Amino acid sequence: MKLLTHNMLTSHVKGVTKGYPLLIKATEVKVNDVDFNPQFVCRMIPKLEWSALVEAADLLGHRQDLPSELVPDYEKNEDFLKKVHRALLEVEVIEGCLQCPESGREFPISRGIPNMLLNEDEV
Amino acid sequence: MASSCSRTCLQYLLHLAHDNLDFRLPSPFWCLNSLTEEDVRSVMARSVCAKSAFELWGRGRTHSELRTSLLNYSPEKMSPYVHKESTYRINVYTFNKTLLFADRIKKIDALEYLPFEGTVSLKSPQHIFCLLEDYGTDPNNIPEHPNYVYFGRWIADGQRELIRSHSVKSRHFIGNTSMDAGLSFIMTNHAKVKENDLVFDPFVGTGSLLVACSHFGAYVCGTDIDYNTIHGKGRSSRKNQKWRGPDENIRANLRQYGTQKMYVDVMVSDASKPVWRNAALFDAIITDPPYGIRESTRKTGSHKDIAKAPDGSYADSHVPVSQAYNLSDIFADLLHFSAQHLVVGGRLVYWLPVYRPEYCEEMIPHHACLQLVSNCEQTLSSHTSRRLITMEKIKEPKELDGLAGAPDPRCSPYHGHNAFREKYFSGLNKRSSKEDTRADVDGK
Numbered sequence: 400m401k402l403l404t405h406n407m408l409t410s411h412v413k414g415v416t417k418g419y420p421l422l423i424k425a426t427e428v429k430v431n432d433v434d435f436n437p438q439f440v441c442r443m444i445p446k447l448e449w450s451a452l453v454e455a456a457d458l459l460g461h462r463q464d465l466p467s468e469l470v471p472d473y474e475k476n477e478d479f480l481k482k483v484h485r486a487l488l489e490v491e492v493i494e495g496c497l498q499c500p501e502s503g504r505e506f507p508i509s510r511g512i513p514n515m516l517l518n519e520d521e522v
Numbered sequence: 523m524a525s526s527c528s529r530t531c532l533q534y535l536l537h538l539a540h541d542n543l544d545f546r547l548p549s550p551f552w553c554l555n556s557l558t559e560e561d562v563r564s565v566m567a568r569s570v571c572a573k574s575a576f577e578l579w580g581r582g583r584t585h586s587e588l589r590t591s592l593l594n595y596s597p598e599k600m601s602p603y604v605h606k607e608s609t610y611r612i613n614v615y616t617f618n619k620t621l622l623f624a625d626r627i628k629k630i631d632a633l634e635y636l637p638f639e640g641t642v643s644l645k646s647p648q649h650i651f652c653l654l655e656d657y658g659t660d661p662n663n664i665p666e667h668p669n670y671v672y673f674g675r676w677i678a679d680g681q682r683e684l685i686r687s688h689s690v691k692s693r694h695f696i697g698n699t700s701m702d703a704g705l706s707f708i709m710t711n712h713a714k715v716k717e718n719d720l721v722f723d724p725f726v727g728t729g730s731l732l733v734a735c736s737h738f739g740a741y742v743c744g745t746d747i748d749y750n751t752i753h754g755k756g757r758s759s760r761k762n763q764k765w766r767g768p769d770e771n772i773r774a775n776l777r778q779y780g781t782q783k784m785y786v787d788v789m790v791s792d793a794s795k796p797v798w799r800n801a802a803l804f805d806a807i808i809t810d811p812p813y814g815i816r817e818s819t820r821k822t823g824s825h826k827d828i829a830k831a832p833d834g835s836y837a838d839s840h841v842p843v844s845q846a847y848n849l850s851d852i853f854a855d856l857l858h859f860s861a862q863h864l865v866v867g868g869r870l871v872y873w874l875p876v877y878r879p880e881y882c883e884e885m886i887p888h889h890a891c892l893q894l895v896s897n898c899e900q901t902l903s904s905h906t907s908r909r910l911i912t913m914e915k916i917k918e919p920k921e922l923d924g925l926a927g928a929p930d931p932r933c934s935p936y937h938g939h940n941a942f943r944e945k946y947f948s949g950l951n952k953r954s955s956k957e958d959t960r961a962d963v964d965g966k
Contacts, residue, residue: 401786407799
């Protein structure tokens with residue numbers, strides 16, 4: 400699971416109102432080499448919850464001085480965009496789980512793939 | 523287009539492939555005005571339905587009319603391609619007729635009134651021209667003379683090679699209902715997927731649609747309720763293979779075509795219970811939901827009491843039970859999801875299974891935030907078809923009054939199609955095996 404995806408996921412456990420962001424508990428993390436594409440990063444930044452991204456990257460030990468607030472005029476700042484690119488697309492949680500911050504319910508991640516299915520009585 | 527482009531706006535001819543006939547006008551020849559050559563090239567860079575595009579120099583119902591038309595074409599427009607230093611060749615293409623080689627040569631010779639001053643080069647001409655003859659669309663009634671003839675300068679070919687290069691037959695990872703390459707690319711075009719888009723498929727299966735989207739530079743993600751398909755495990759869909767191998771998964775499919783860097787994520791998830799935060803996240807949603815024929819329709823939930831330990835926990839090996847996901851709910855949920863999570867201007871493209879005897883246009887699911895763009899039928903059998911529906915998000919749900927945007931299955935005209943599965947099978951039983959020769963290869 401990449402942090403771009405994590406940034407968009409929320410807990411859908413019944414009755415939960417504060418299900419975002421999901422807490423990441425990672426037992427295996429990988430960093431891949433993904434081609435840097437500044438245009439894509441620029442398109443994604445406005446869609447992100449910035450603090451959730453920084454928190455998640457920090458938790459995984461891959462914050463790499465991402466600032467706690469978005470820098471202005473980031474479109475031209477290649478250094479900044481490269482850091483965002485790395486956090487969004489290169490850091491990958493392979494094993495672990497995502498935890499609902501309100502209910503504590505855990506969603507396992509195995510082989511990089513989160514399993515978000517709820518059980519029968521949770522729906 | 524401004525009238526000042528009258529010099530640059532010429533007529534163009536598209537020669538379309540003769541398949542997916544229901545998706546277009548009847549003739550494979552399509553003349554277009556008010557375009558520039560750049561427009562035509564960008565269409566050809568995407569189209570898998572168009573074979574070639576030409577700058578149209580002349581046309582007519584007979585060769586005599588063609589001649590008149592060509593002699594009326596401005597010499598100024600011809601001159602860059604016919605001057606002394608140029609090299610060229612002329613092809614002859616006949617639709618719905620086979621021509622002997624000698625007859626082709628005769629037809630080319632008959633064009634000697636054209637002011638070509640350059641040299642013919644068959645191997646590597648600078649300019650290629652084509653005489654196209656239309657002998658109608660009835661293979662059992664081929665006229666001696668063409669109904670229509672065209673002459674033009676070749677500009678570009680379409681992307682039909684992608685149908686072969688991305689064929690499901692040679693794909694690493696497939697499932698029973700993997701979408702064929704041609705249709706996957708058509709869906710990608712309907713969704714106007716472009717470079718740097720983020721595309722989502724909520725019924726991703728083996729990722730055929732994501733493969734096509736990634737080819738045009740979009741970043742892709744998907745979900746599916748089926749754990750084995752997402753993880754690339756379980757039984758193979760190939761005839762000679764029992765189990766899936768280690769390199770069979772969606773990521774591997776993208777790697778096969780060199781687009782692995784477009785892979786964002788896939789997840790095991792129930793499309794009826796979305797896991798995304800409330801924001802316009804996706805540029806396009808492209809999907810082929812299950813119809814309940816070859817893949818079951820299901821969502822998590824149970825009518826029964828499930829045994830649990832006294833502390834209320836499930837055994838580790840517990841797999842959530844699923845119940846039938848009604849077809850009308852699938853589409854209502856899909857439209858609702860798209861209204862929430864598409865960007866404004868973003869598109870939803872999906873297949874809608876239809877029981878033809880009872881079909882009417884009102885049946886197409888609707889949503890106040892989504893505008894219907896197109897509805898193309900692909901016939902599967904005498905009584906079933908599926909329709910490729912394209913919708914565009916035109917406003918945000920919060921702009922609507924109250925619950926106006928919420929799905930209302932009670933008055934969904936598609937409700938009757940919950941019985942699609944029953945009607946599909948009852949139709950098969952009623953007919954004798956001789957009657958239905960139309961292969962149900964894509965029937966779900």
